Amino acid sequence: MQPILFYGVPQGCSFGSIVALEWLDQPYLLNRIDMLKRPWDPLYTGINPLLQTPALLLEDGRVLSQSLAILLHLNGRALHNGLGIAPGTPDYDRLVQTLAFLNTDFFAAFIPLWKAYELEGLSEAEQKLLRMLGREDVSKCCTHLERVLTGQQWLLGERRSLADAYLAGIGRWVDYLQLFDLQHDFPNLDRYLRQLTDDPAVAYAWAVERGEEAYSDVSAGHISLAALQPRLAAL
Known part of the structure:
Protein backbone atom coordinates (compact mmCIF):
# COMPACT_ATOMS: atom_id res chain seq x y z
CA MET A 1 0.00 0.00 0.00
CA LEU A 83 15.48 16.49 4.36
CA GLY A 84 13.19 16.50 7.37
CA ILE A 85 13.66 18.73 10.41
CA ALA A 86 13.08 17.38 13.90
CA PRO A 87 10.22 18.94 15.91
CA GLY A 88 11.22 20.90 18.97
CA THR A 89 14.24 22.49 17.31
CA PRO A 90 14.75 26.13 16.25
CA ASP A 91 14.98 25.02 12.61
CA TYR A 92 11.62 23.27 12.91
CA ASP A 93 10.06 26.44 14.28
CA ARG A 94 11.45 28.32 11.28
CA LEU A 95 10.06 25.66 8.93
CA VAL A 96 6.58 25.95 10.41
CA GLN A 97 6.77 29.75 10.37
CA THR A 98 7.89 29.80 6.73
CA LEU A 99 5.24 27.30 5.62
CA ALA A 100 2.58 29.28 7.48
CA PHE A 101 3.63 32.48 5.70
CA LEU A 102 3.55 30.77 2.31
CA ASN A 103 0.25 29.00 3.02
CA THR A 104 -1.53 32.09 4.35
CA ASP A 105 -0.04 35.46 3.35
CA PHE A 106 1.52 34.48 0.03
CA PHE A 107 -1.23 32.12 -1.12
CA ALA A 108 -3.99 34.52 -0.10
CA ALA A 109 -2.32 37.40 -1.94
CA PHE A 110 -3.09 35.65 -5.23
CA ILE A 111 -6.80 35.12 -4.54
CA PRO A 112 -8.00 38.42 -6.10
CA LEU A 113 -5.85 37.71 -9.14
CA TRP A 114 -7.30 34.24 -9.61
CA LYS A 115 -10.80 35.70 -9.20
CA ALA A 116 -10.08 38.21 -11.96
CA TYR A 117 -8.72 35.38 -14.09
CA GLU A 118 -11.49 32.82 -13.51
CA LEU A 119 -14.77 34.65 -12.86
CA GLU A 120 -17.00 35.31 -15.84
CA GLY A 121 -19.04 38.46 -16.30
CA LEU A 122 -16.71 40.86 -14.48
CA SER A 123 -16.52 44.38 -15.84
CA GLU A 124 -13.20 45.82 -16.94
CA ALA A 125 -13.19 48.05 -13.83
CA GLU A 126 -13.80 45.07 -11.54
CA GLN A 127 -11.01 43.08 -13.16
CA LYS A 128 -8.66 46.05 -12.87
CA LEU A 129 -9.45 46.50 -9.16
CA LEU A 130 -8.91 42.83 -8.38
CA ARG A 131 -5.59 42.82 -10.22
CA MET A 132 -4.46 45.98 -8.45
CA LEU A 133 -5.31 44.57 -4.99
CA GLY A 134 -3.68 41.24 -5.74
CA ARG A 135 -0.58 42.78 -7.25
CA GLU A 136 -0.03 44.98 -4.19
CA ASP A 137 -0.28 42.06 -1.77
CA VAL A 138 1.89 39.78 -3.89
CA SER A 139 4.49 42.56 -4.13
CA LYS A 140 4.64 42.82 -0.33
CA CYS A 141 5.17 39.08 -0.02
CA CYS A 142 7.79 39.03 -2.78
CA THR A 143 9.63 41.87 -1.01
CA HIS A 144 9.73 39.74 2.14
CA LEU A 145 10.99 36.69 0.22
CA GLU A 146 13.59 38.87 -1.52
CA ARG A 147 14.99 39.84 1.90
CA VAL A 148 14.88 36.26 3.18
CA LEU A 149 16.80 34.97 0.17
CA THR A 150 19.53 37.62 0.33
CA GLY A 151 22.82 35.80 0.68
CA GLN A 152 21.35 32.32 1.08
CA GLN A 153 20.47 29.46 -1.23
CA TRP A 154 17.23 28.20 0.33
CA LEU A 155 14.40 29.62 2.43
CA LEU A 156 15.90 28.30 5.67
CA GLY A 157 19.50 29.07 4.73
CA GLU A 158 21.86 26.52 3.22
CA ARG A 159 19.50 23.65 3.97
CA ARG A 160 16.77 22.59 1.56
CA SER A 161 13.40 21.95 3.23
CA LEU A 162 9.83 21.18 2.27
CA ALA A 163 9.09 24.90 2.41
CA ASP A 164 11.13 25.13 -0.79
CA ALA A 165 9.00 22.41 -2.34
CA TYR A 166 5.85 24.41 -1.59
CA LEU A 167 7.28 27.66 -2.96
CA ALA A 168 8.20 25.81 -6.15
CA GLY A 169 4.46 25.49 -6.72
CA ILE A 170 3.08 28.87 -5.77
CA GLY A 171 6.11 31.00 -6.70
CA ARG A 172 5.53 30.19 -10.38
CA TRP A 173 2.21 32.05 -10.22
CA VAL A 174 4.07 35.38 -10.29
CA ASP A 175 5.31 34.65 -13.80
CA TYR A 176 2.13 32.88 -14.92
CA LEU A 177 0.00 35.91 -14.04
CA GLN A 178 2.62 38.29 -15.50
CA LEU A 179 2.79 40.47 -12.39
CA PHE A 180 6.39 41.69 -12.40
CA ASP A 181 9.71 41.52 -14.15
CA LEU A 182 11.15 39.19 -11.53
CA GLN A 183 14.74 39.49 -12.72
CA HIS A 184 14.60 43.27 -12.38
CA ASP A 185 12.26 43.72 -9.40
CA PHE A 186 13.17 40.72 -7.23
CA PRO A 187 16.53 39.34 -8.40
CA ASN A 188 17.09 37.05 -5.39
CA LEU A 189 13.65 35.48 -5.78
CA ASP A 190 14.20 35.19 -9.53
CA ARG A 191 17.54 33.41 -8.98
CA TYR A 192 15.92 31.10 -6.45
CA LEU A 193 12.99 30.14 -8.69
CA ARG A 194 15.33 29.52 -11.62
CA GLN A 195 17.39 27.25 -9.38
CA LEU A 196 14.25 25.30 -8.51
CA THR A 197 13.28 24.97 -12.17
CA ASP A 198 16.47 23.00 -12.78
CA ASP A 199 15.64 20.50 -10.00
Whole structure:
Protein backbone atom coordinates (compact mmCIF):
# COMPACT_ATOMS: atom_id res chain seq x y z
CA MET A 1 0.00 0.00 0.00
CA GLN A 2 1.36 3.41 -0.99
CA PRO A 3 0.21 6.95 -0.18
CA ILE A 4 -1.81 8.59 -2.94
CA LEU A 5 -1.59 12.29 -3.71
CA PHE A 6 -4.63 13.93 -5.29
CA TYR A 7 -3.28 16.94 -7.18
CA GLY A 8 -5.13 19.69 -9.02
CA VAL A 9 -4.61 21.15 -12.48
CA PRO A 10 -4.08 23.68 -13.87
CA GLN A 11 -1.54 25.55 -11.72
CA GLY A 12 -2.51 23.81 -8.47
CA CYS A 13 -0.63 24.53 -5.26
CA SER A 14 -0.48 20.71 -4.97
CA PHE A 15 2.48 21.01 -7.36
CA GLY A 16 4.60 21.55 -4.23
CA SER A 17 3.38 18.29 -2.69
CA ILE A 18 4.53 16.39 -5.81
CA VAL A 19 7.97 17.97 -5.45
CA ALA A 20 8.00 17.10 -1.74
CA LEU A 21 7.14 13.45 -2.40
CA GLU A 22 9.88 13.24 -5.02
CA TRP A 23 12.42 14.69 -2.58
CA LEU A 24 11.18 12.29 0.10
CA ASP A 25 12.27 9.39 -2.15
CA GLN A 26 9.54 6.97 -0.98
CA PRO A 27 7.03 5.25 -3.32
CA TYR A 28 3.70 6.98 -3.93
CA LEU A 29 0.83 7.18 -6.42
CA LEU A 30 -0.93 10.12 -8.07
CA ASN A 31 -4.51 10.98 -8.93
CA ARG A 32 -5.19 13.89 -11.27
CA ILE A 33 -8.08 16.28 -10.54
CA ASP A 34 -9.18 18.77 -13.20
CA MET A 35 -10.19 21.69 -10.99
CA LEU A 36 -12.04 23.46 -13.83
CA LYS A 37 -14.26 20.46 -14.56
CA ARG A 38 -17.83 20.68 -13.26
CA PRO A 39 -19.12 18.71 -11.54
CA TRP A 40 -16.18 16.95 -9.88
CA ASP A 41 -16.30 13.17 -9.67
CA PRO A 42 -18.59 12.41 -6.71
CA LEU A 43 -16.12 9.77 -5.53
CA TYR A 44 -13.78 12.59 -4.57
CA THR A 45 -16.17 13.84 -1.90
CA GLY A 46 -14.99 10.90 0.21
CA ILE A 47 -11.48 12.31 -0.02
CA ASN A 48 -12.32 15.97 0.60
CA PRO A 49 -15.96 17.11 0.91
CA LEU A 50 -14.77 20.69 0.31
CA LEU A 51 -13.63 19.63 -3.18
CA GLN A 52 -10.14 21.05 -2.83
CA THR A 53 -6.67 19.79 -3.62
CA PRO A 54 -4.21 18.62 -2.53
CA ALA A 55 -5.23 15.63 -0.46
CA LEU A 56 -3.09 12.70 0.64
CA LEU A 57 -4.60 9.26 1.22
CA LEU A 58 -2.31 7.51 3.69
CA GLU A 59 -1.52 3.82 3.94
CA ASP A 60 -3.71 3.41 7.03
CA GLY A 61 -6.75 4.93 5.28
CA ARG A 62 -6.58 8.39 6.83
CA VAL A 63 -6.85 11.42 4.55
CA LEU A 64 -4.86 14.61 5.02
CA SER A 65 -5.99 17.79 3.28
CA GLN A 66 -4.41 21.26 3.23
CA SER A 67 -0.86 21.75 1.95
CA LEU A 68 0.46 22.78 5.36
CA ALA A 69 -0.73 19.57 7.02
CA ILE A 70 0.53 17.39 4.16
CA LEU A 71 3.97 18.99 4.06
CA LEU A 72 4.46 18.78 7.82
CA HIS A 73 3.45 15.13 7.69
CA LEU A 74 5.97 14.49 4.91
CA ASN A 75 8.61 16.36 6.90
CA GLY A 76 8.17 13.75 9.63
CA ARG A 77 8.70 10.98 7.08
CA ALA A 78 11.89 12.65 5.86
CA LEU A 79 13.80 12.70 9.15
CA HIS A 80 15.86 9.69 8.05
CA ASN A 81 17.37 11.25 4.92
CA GLY A 82 18.37 14.73 6.07
CA LEU A 83 15.48 16.49 4.36
CA GLY A 84 13.19 16.50 7.37
CA ILE A 85 13.66 18.73 10.41
CA ALA A 86 13.08 17.38 13.90
CA PRO A 87 10.22 18.94 15.91
CA GLY A 88 11.22 20.90 18.97
CA THR A 89 14.24 22.49 17.31
CA PRO A 90 14.75 26.13 16.25
CA ASP A 91 14.98 25.02 12.61
CA TYR A 92 11.62 23.27 12.91
CA ASP A 93 10.06 26.44 14.28
CA ARG A 94 11.45 28.32 11.28
CA LEU A 95 10.06 25.66 8.93
CA VAL A 96 6.58 25.95 10.41
CA GLN A 97 6.77 29.75 10.37
CA THR A 98 7.89 29.80 6.73
CA LEU A 99 5.24 27.30 5.62
CA ALA A 100 2.58 29.28 7.48
CA PHE A 101 3.63 32.48 5.70
CA LEU A 102 3.55 30.77 2.31
CA ASN A 103 0.25 29.00 3.02
CA THR A 104 -1.53 32.09 4.35
CA ASP A 105 -0.04 35.46 3.35
CA PHE A 106 1.52 34.48 0.03
CA PHE A 107 -1.23 32.12 -1.12
CA ALA A 108 -3.99 34.52 -0.10
CA ALA A 109 -2.32 37.40 -1.94
CA PHE A 110 -3.09 35.65 -5.23
CA ILE A 111 -6.80 35.12 -4.54
CA PRO A 112 -8.00 38.42 -6.10
CA LEU A 113 -5.85 37.71 -9.14
CA TRP A 114 -7.30 34.24 -9.61
CA LYS A 115 -10.80 35.70 -9.20
CA ALA A 116 -10.08 38.21 -11.96
CA TYR A 117 -8.72 35.38 -14.09
CA GLU A 118 -11.49 32.82 -13.51
CA LEU A 119 -14.77 34.65 -12.86
CA GLU A 120 -17.00 35.31 -15.84
CA GLY A 121 -19.04 38.46 -16.30
CA LEU A 122 -16.71 40.86 -14.48
CA SER A 123 -16.52 44.38 -15.84
CA GLU A 124 -13.20 45.82 -16.94
CA ALA A 125 -13.19 48.05 -13.83
CA GLU A 126 -13.80 45.07 -11.54
CA GLN A 127 -11.01 43.08 -13.16
CA LYS A 128 -8.66 46.05 -12.87
CA LEU A 129 -9.45 46.50 -9.16
CA LEU A 130 -8.91 42.83 -8.38
CA ARG A 131 -5.59 42.82 -10.22
CA MET A 132 -4.46 45.98 -8.45
CA LEU A 133 -5.31 44.57 -4.99
CA GLY A 134 -3.68 41.24 -5.74
CA ARG A 135 -0.58 42.78 -7.25
CA GLU A 136 -0.03 44.98 -4.19
CA ASP A 137 -0.28 42.06 -1.77
CA VAL A 138 1.89 39.78 -3.89
CA SER A 139 4.49 42.56 -4.13
CA LYS A 140 4.64 42.82 -0.33
CA CYS A 141 5.17 39.08 -0.02
CA CYS A 142 7.79 39.03 -2.78
CA THR A 143 9.63 41.87 -1.01
CA HIS A 144 9.73 39.74 2.14
CA LEU A 145 10.99 36.69 0.22
CA GLU A 146 13.59 38.87 -1.52
CA ARG A 147 14.99 39.84 1.90
CA VAL A 148 14.88 36.26 3.18
CA LEU A 149 16.80 34.97 0.17
CA THR A 150 19.53 37.62 0.33
CA GLY A 151 22.82 35.80 0.68
CA GLN A 152 21.35 32.32 1.08
CA GLN A 153 20.47 29.46 -1.23
CA TRP A 154 17.23 28.20 0.33
CA LEU A 155 14.40 29.62 2.43
CA LEU A 156 15.90 28.30 5.67
CA GLY A 157 19.50 29.07 4.73
CA GLU A 158 21.86 26.52 3.22
CA ARG A 159 19.50 23.65 3.97
CA ARG A 160 16.77 22.59 1.56
CA SER A 161 13.40 21.95 3.23
CA LEU A 162 9.83 21.18 2.27
CA ALA A 163 9.09 24.90 2.41
CA ASP A 164 11.13 25.13 -0.79
CA ALA A 165 9.00 22.41 -2.34
CA TYR A 166 5.85 24.41 -1.59
CA LEU A 167 7.28 27.66 -2.96
CA ALA A 168 8.20 25.81 -6.15
CA GLY A 169 4.46 25.49 -6.72
CA ILE A 170 3.08 28.87 -5.77
CA GLY A 171 6.11 31.00 -6.70
CA ARG A 172 5.53 30.19 -10.38
CA TRP A 173 2.21 32.05 -10.22
CA VAL A 174 4.07 35.38 -10.29
CA ASP A 175 5.31 34.65 -13.80
CA TYR A 176 2.13 32.88 -14.92
CA LEU A 177 0.00 35.91 -14.04
CA GLN A 178 2.62 38.29 -15.50
CA LEU A 179 2.79 40.47 -12.39
CA PHE A 180 6.39 41.69 -12.40
CA ASP A 181 9.71 41.52 -14.15
CA LEU A 182 11.15 39.19 -11.53
CA GLN A 183 14.74 39.49 -12.72
CA HIS A 184 14.60 43.27 -12.38
CA ASP A 185 12.26 43.72 -9.40
CA PHE A 186 13.17 40.72 -7.23
CA PRO A 187 16.53 39.34 -8.40
CA ASN A 188 17.09 37.05 -5.39
CA LEU A 189 13.65 35.48 -5.78
CA ASP A 190 14.20 35.19 -9.53
CA ARG A 191 17.54 33.41 -8.98
CA TYR A 192 15.92 31.10 -6.45
CA LEU A 193 12.99 30.14 -8.69
CA ARG A 194 15.33 29.52 -11.62
CA GLN A 195 17.39 27.25 -9.38
CA LEU A 196 14.25 25.30 -8.51
CA THR A 197 13.28 24.97 -12.17
CA ASP A 198 16.47 23.00 -12.78
CA ASP A 199 15.64 20.50 -10.00
CA PRO A 200 14.62 17.04 -11.38
CA ALA A 201 11.67 16.80 -8.95
CA VAL A 202 10.35 20.16 -10.11
CA ALA A 203 10.81 19.18 -13.75
CA TYR A 204 8.88 15.98 -13.04
CA ALA A 205 6.04 17.92 -11.38
CA TRP A 206 5.84 20.21 -14.42
CA ALA A 207 5.63 17.23 -16.76
CA VAL A 208 2.95 15.56 -14.62
CA GLU A 209 0.86 18.72 -14.55
CA ARG A 210 1.12 19.10 -18.34
CA GLY A 211 0.12 15.47 -18.83
CA GLU A 212 3.43 14.66 -20.50
CA GLU A 213 5.42 11.44 -20.39
CA ALA A 214 7.67 11.65 -17.35
CA TYR A 215 9.99 9.32 -15.48
CA SER A 216 10.38 9.15 -11.72
CA ASP A 217 12.42 6.80 -9.55
CA VAL A 218 9.78 6.94 -6.81
CA SER A 219 6.36 7.69 -8.29
CA ALA A 220 4.42 4.59 -9.33
CA GLY A 221 2.32 6.68 -11.71
CA HIS A 222 -1.41 7.40 -11.68
CA ILE A 223 -4.38 5.54 -10.28
CA SER A 224 -8.02 6.32 -11.10
CA LEU A 225 -10.75 7.16 -8.62
CA ALA A 226 -12.70 4.14 -9.89
CA ALA A 227 -9.82 1.85 -9.00
CA LEU A 228 -9.74 3.40 -5.55
CA GLN A 229 -13.45 2.89 -4.89
CA PRO A 230 -12.97 -0.03 -2.44
CA ARG A 231 -10.61 2.07 -0.34
CA LEU A 232 -12.82 5.14 -0.59
CA ALA A 233 -15.85 3.17 0.58
CA ALA A 234 -14.12 2.65 3.93
CA LEU A 235 -13.67 6.39 4.54
